[in-house]
Amino acid sequence: SKGFCESVAEEDKRKIKESLDTLQRPGDSCHVDYKAMDALGQIQYLNGDNMVISRTEQGLVIQRIIVDITERIELEKKLIRMSFEDSLTGLYNRNKFNHDALFYQNGEKKKMGIVCLDINGLKIVNDMMGHLAGDELICQTANYLRRFFHGNVYRIGGDEFVVVEEKLGKEV
Numbered sequence: 001s002k003g004f005c006e007s008v009a010e011e012d013k014r015k016i017k018e019s020l021d022t023l024q025r026p027g028d029s030c031h032v033d034y035k036a037m038d039a040l041g042q043i044q045y046l047n048g049d050n051m052v053i054s055r056t057e058q059g060l061v062i063q064r065i066i067v068d069i070t071e072r073i074e075l076e077k078k079l080i081r082m083s084f085e086d087s088l089t090g091l092y093n094r095n096k097f098n099h100d101a102l103f104y105q106n107g108e109k110k111k112m113g114i115v116c117l118d119i120n121g122l123k124i125v126n127d128m129m130g131h132l133a134g135d136e137l138i139c140q141t142a143n144y145l146r147r148f149f150h151g152n153v154y155r156i157g158g159d160e161f162v163v164v165e166e167k168l169g170k171e172v
Contacts, residue, residue: 009035016034028052031047031048032048034048049065050064084096086154089142090142094155113151115161115162115163118157122137138158141161150165
């Protein structure tokens with residue numbers, strides 16, 4: 001295990017060691033997912049399957065099969081982000097709001113501020129100037145909310161926004 005561990009991300013080295021320590025006799029196997037740096041310094045996500053093939057005087061002979069799962073992990077992260085992100089504004093979306101609402105409901109938060117708002121006149125802008133102008137108004141509103149508030153900002157409908165401010169102090 002000395003050679004391959006040099007490129008393993010520091011936070012995963014212990015996980016690999018603990019996994020390999022479970023291997024004692026031929027037929028034992030373990031599985032571990034971890035991060036490592038490639039030759040260019042890029043993070044790779046790897047899936048390692050290890051199996052004891054035999055025991056010799058020098059120690060265990062371990063067969064190691066490594067599969068690069070970087071593309072899959074990055075795609076999963078992108079899908080999670082997309083499922084929680086409004087594609088027009090980049091704010092959190094209703095799905096993320098519903099997810100976080102369960103956290104707030106079950107959490108230990110004692111204080112928080114909530115702002116609910118919508119854009120007055122969006123339908124008129126859409127009807128008179130077109131949906132591109134309406135989208136621009138929505139994006140400008142989103143940018144303003146993002147700059148003004150420090151908490152989580154959600155677009156939960158066409159022109160409806162919610163802000164959950166957790167860090168309350170005298171200045172808020």
